Amino acid sequence: MTHDILEISGMEFFAKIGCFEEEKITANKFIIDLIIVLDCNKAAISDDLTDAIDYRLIYDIVKIEMQQKCNLIENVAKRILDKLINSVTEIKEITIKLSKINPVLGGKLDKVSVIFNKKNV
Helix, strand or coil: CCCEEEEEEEEEEEECECCCHHHHHCCEEEEEEEEEEECCHHHHHHCCHHHCCCHHHHHHHHHHHHCCCECCHHHHHHHHHHHHHHHCCCCCEEEEEEEEECCCCCCCCCEEEEEEEEECC
16 A cells, blocks of 8 residues: 655635634634645546545635634644544545744744644544
């Protein structure tokens, strides 16, 4: 069995995720990158879309979770991982990097990111 890697990167969302009142009113910009370990051999050989993992399903799950209001990026990152592991059986392992762009921290900085990894066992 092979362990191939699918990377879906640069997914951009505007969401009301944050602890401060202004973040709950005005959406912040977030960037999400996924690294998914799976077996792509069947799709690689058949060249048939039905043998491949459904990229759109993955994107839609991320989009739905990003629309849910919460306080912490850690919360939404974990929810995304759990939902993907439970919904996409082909995933053997997944890493998410969720970045909040221009966070409100009282000074200039580009982003704050969390990186979580989960194995499907």
